[in-house]
Amino acid sequence: DIQMTQSPSSLSASVGDRVTITCQASQDISNYLNWYQQKPGKAPKLLIYDASNLETGVPSRFSGSGSGTDFTFTISSLQPEDIATYYCQQYDNLPPIFGQGTRLEIK
Amino acid sequence: QLQLQESGPGLVKPSETLSLTCTVSGGSISSSSYYWGWIRQPPGKGLEWIGSIYYSGSTYYNPSLKSRVTISVDTSKNQFSLKLSSVTAADTAVYYCARDIPSYSRPPYCSSTSCYMGGWFDPWGQGTLVTVSS
Numbered sequence: 001d002i003q004m005t006q007s008p009s010s011l012s013a014s015v016g017d018r019v020t021i022t023c024q025a026s027q028d029i030s031n032y033l034n035w036y037q038q039k040p041g042k043a044p045k046l047l048i049y050d051a052s053n054l055e056t057g058v059p060s061r062f063s064g065s066g067s068g069t070d071f072t073f074t075i076s077s078l079q080p081e082d083i084a085t086y087y088c089q090q091y092d093n094l095p096p097i098f099g100q101g102t103r104l105e106i107k
Numbered sequence: 108q109l110q111l112q113e114s115g116p117g118l119v120k121p122s123e124t125l126s127l128t129c130t131v132s133g134g135s136i137s138s139s140s141y142y143w144g145w146i147r148q149p150p151g152k153g154l155e156w157i158g159s160i161y162y163s164g165s166t167y168y169n170p171s172l173k174s175r176v177t178i179s180v181d182t183s184k185n186q187f188s189l190k191l192s193s194v195t196a197a198d199t200a201v202y203y204c205a206r207d208i209p210s211y212s213r214p215p216y217c218s219s220t221s222c223y224m225g226g227w228f229d230p231w232g233q234g235t236l237v238t239v240s241s
Contacts (some may be wrong), residue, residue, distance in 0.1 A: 030213070031212075032210065032212075032213055032225065034227040043203055043231035043233055044154065044203075044231055045231070046227055046228065046229035046230075049208075049226075049227045050210065050212060087153065089154075089227070089228075091210065091213070091225030091226055091227070092213065092225070094167070094170075094216050094223070095156050095169040095170065095171075096156045098155070099153070100153045101154075
């Protein structure tokens with residue numbers, strides 16, 4: 001199976017900060033990479049698909065980039081409602097694999 | 108607006124079979140455009156894809172669970188179901204159902220009988236906690 005490694009595993013930032021999370025695949029997955037947000041006690045929500053495409057209705061402060069093995073997820077200006085755990089997910093190979101998650105807290 | 112809702116027992120004994128149903132509302136499970144998937148999350152841990160099903164009944168399972176998993180669909184009830192046999196404490200998790208949206212930018216994974224289009228999961232049900240304990 002492909003391994004997906006997210007970093008950092010947790011991070012603390014202030015409202016208004018630019019936040020960046022990375023996801024590294026153990027092999028080339030082209031741009032077959034998605035990002036989800038999971039708020040405490042809730043189901044995950046799709047934010048970005050195919051590495052850089054913003055899902056309809058998702059605020060434009062969220063963005064994604066990358067291809068091959070290295071991917072980046074960015075929040076341009078952190079808002080209090082962005083407190084959540086973020087997961088990447090690859091679908092280049094079966095089974096679809098999720099990263100271990102990055103927990104984002106407000107400083 | 109498409110909604111999914113999981114239902115089933117919250118407590119299952121070790122060695123028995125876990126059974127859950129996902130009811131889809133606001134859209135048809137018979138749409139040829141989508142698959143329907145199950146994903147689980149052990150308490151405090153990450154997400155694991157269990158498998159997906161097409162309305163025709165074609166199924167695709169995670170190899171790590173394949174020997175114990177059965178996913179089925181009932182188009183007349185707009186539902187799909189999960190059965191996981193021989194459960195242990197390691198199967199304790201929140202179980203989510205989700206629409207599995209295929210990406211046409213990637214070639215499908217094909218077996219001798221069917222093809223599965225990988226993609227993304229959206230929306231998800233609220234999830235249901237299943238505890239395996241005697």
